[in-house]
Amino acid sequence: MSKHMQITVTVRPYYKTGFEETYPRLARRLEQLAPDLVRGQPSLFALAGQLDQLLYRLEGTQLRGVLLRHRDALVKMHKSIQEKMADWNLSAADRILYAMEDVFDEIESQMD
Structure with missing residues (x-):
């Protein structure tokens, strides 16, 4: 490894029309609890990485139930x-x- 440089591999979001237009229902629900998250155009990979934190914040919502059904698969994929x-x-x-x-x-x- 170089002393002053490093190679980094990251997953960046790429939405042709933006997160809110690509996933309008999900964005609308998330925006109610985490507007900065939605405005930041999160990658799906980043959302999956924050899933447990999101589930905690979404207590008592329909979105929490939907995400819980997919939690294990998303965590494993991440x-x-x-x-x-x-x-x-x-x-x-x-x-x-x-x-x-x-x-x-x-x-x-x-x-x-």
Whole structure:
């Protein structure tokens, strides 16, 4: 490793029309409790990484119930993506990111 530089692999959000337009129901619910989070255009990976904190803040809401149904899968995916990135297996990490998007699409469809 270089003494003064390092290589970093990160997951950045990329929404053609923004988070609020891509996931309007989810964004609307999250904005009520965490407006800064939604304004920051979070990546789905970042949301999955904060899932337990979000569940705590969402106590008593419909969104909490929907997220709880998908919690185990999202936590497992988040951990697996971190491991794949650490191993520089970026194509495998990307495949899991696609699967994570599918889970968030399902979450969006389950919101009223």
